[in-house]
Amino acid sequence: MISRAKYFPWERDVLLSPSNRGSDLAPKIPLLEQMRRNPRGDWTIDDVAKLCAEHHIELEAPSGGSHYKAISPFLPGHLTIQERHRRIKPPYIRSLVAMVDVHIETMKQGKLGE
Numbered sequence: 171m172i173s174r175a176k177y178f179p180w181e182r183d184v185l186l187s188p189s190n191r192g193s194d195l196a197p198k199i200p201l202l203e204q205m206r207r208n209p210r211g212d213w214t215i216d217d218v219a220k221l222c223a224e225h226h227i228e229l230e231a232p233s234g235g236s237h238y239k240a241i242s243p244f245l246p247g248h249l250t251i252q253e254r255h256r257r258i259k260p261p262y263i264r265s266l267v268a269m270v271d272v273h274i275e276t277m278k279q280g281k282l283g284e
Contacts, residue, residue, distance in 0.1 A: 202270055209263040215253045218266060225270050240269060244276040 201221050205213065215238060222229040222240055230239040232253075240249040249269050251262045 202267065205263050206267050209260040209267070211263075213258045213263055214256060215251075215258065218251060218258060218263075221266065221270065225273060227270065227273060240266060242269065242273045242276075244273055244280065245269070 199207075201217065201224065204211070205217075205221065218238070218240075219229050221227075226243070228239075228241040228243075230241065230248075232238055236254050237250045237252050240251060249265055251258060251266060
């Protein structure tokens with residue numbers, strides 16, 4: 171199909187105007203929901219760090235090994251996440267998603283109790 175904007179450049183401005191652009195775009199899916207839907211995705215430690223930062227979970231770098239520690243101020247203990255290669259394995263992503271869910275729920279309960 172031939173693009174009309176190529177042959178009718180004055181229409182390109184109308185097609186790309188801010189009022190027309192927003193209606194066709196899909197809403198951005200939050201990182202937590204993306205990880206929940208696809209734990210086998212190509213997730214890296216940078217994605218894990220971004221998710222932890224979004225939800226105020228501390229991510230400690232390994233001290234000589236390959237295991238990061240995710241620590242929630244609302245939950246006892248910590249979750250270890252192994253980064254051997256570039257990709258994080260699905261069981262670690264599933265565990266992180268579950269931890270974030272409990273973290274969010276506990277945080278909500280704490281705010282309601284105040």
